[in-house]
Amino acid sequence: MFTGIIEKLGTVSKITKEADNLHISVTSEFTDELKIDQSVAHNGVCLTVVAIDEDTYTVTAIKETLQKTNLNSLKVGDKVNLERAMKLGDRLDGHIVQGHVDQTGHCTDIKNDNGSWFFTFDYDAAKNNITIEKGSITINGTSLTVVNSEQNSFSVAIIPYTYEHTNFHTFETGTEVNLEFDVIGKYVARLTNL
Missing domain, CATH: 2.40.30.20 (Elongation Factor Tu (Ef-tu); domain 3)
Structure with missing residues (x-):
């Protein structure tokens, strides 16, 4: 669950295609606060952190996600809006955002x-x-x-x-x-x- 209040801009540092999936590596100021299996919204798309390397983390977008979002058009160097999942008990400053792009x-x-x-x-x-x-x-x-x-x-x-x-x-x-x-x-x- 997210609020739609963007925390940071991240920079796409690497994109790797594997079968129908894309592994997207993002450099971010809050990478050191992330852990494997954590959800992060990227341009509003909820993706799971699968790897962390210093200030860069990697998420995987599957075919279904790529067909319904703009993630398949990302290029190295692009800026993406980032938001970590809402903490229970935080203020809901935006509105209820699922991270499921329509x-x-x-x-x-x-x-x-x-x-x-x-x-x-x-x-x-x-x-x-x-x-x-x-x-x-x-x-x-x-x-x-x-x-x-x-x-x-x-x-x-x-x-x-x-x-x-x-x-x-x-x-x-x-x-x-x-x-x-x-x-x-x-x-x-x-x-x-x-």
């Missing part, structure tokens, strides 16, 4: 609004995921509030801190992102379709 989307517009930014994203509405105005959305693991909710697109407003401390500052029009829709909204949508 689908990817694409950045379609970026507007600098004199000190903040508006990012617009589209996604395939045929997958039955929805956003609601002022509801929660997770983009590359970052907990955000939806504005301008449409059937297959939405926008989010980004404050300078979030822009600088997540990989949002690397986004361009066309950037593929991981989307995890609000878990409560998913349950309500499922119940109303029964």
Whole structure:
């Protein structure tokens, strides 16, 4: 379980393909605090630490994960949003994030609004995921509030801190992102379709 509050940016230092899996090595400031079998969200994708070597750790993404996320497009040197699993008893500063990406989307517009930014994203509405105005959305693991909710697109407003401390500052029009829709909204949508 995660909150969507990004702790650090990590840097992809190595990618190794093995059968249909990718072993992704990430250099991070908190590697020395990790242990084998621990869960870490990478751009919102919950992955298990399988190896640690000094300031670098390795996780494995299987075929299912690679098909549903943007992890298959990572390159050495890319920045990834990192969040360790929530501790029981901590404040829930973002919203309930499972680390299970529903689908990817694409950045379609970026507007600098004199000190903040508006990012617009589209996604395939045929997958039955929805956003609601002022509801929660997770983009590359970052907990955000939806504005301008449409059937297959939405926008989010980004404050300078979030822009600088997540990989949002690397986004361009066309950037593929991981989307995890609000878990409560998913349950309500499922119940109303029964």
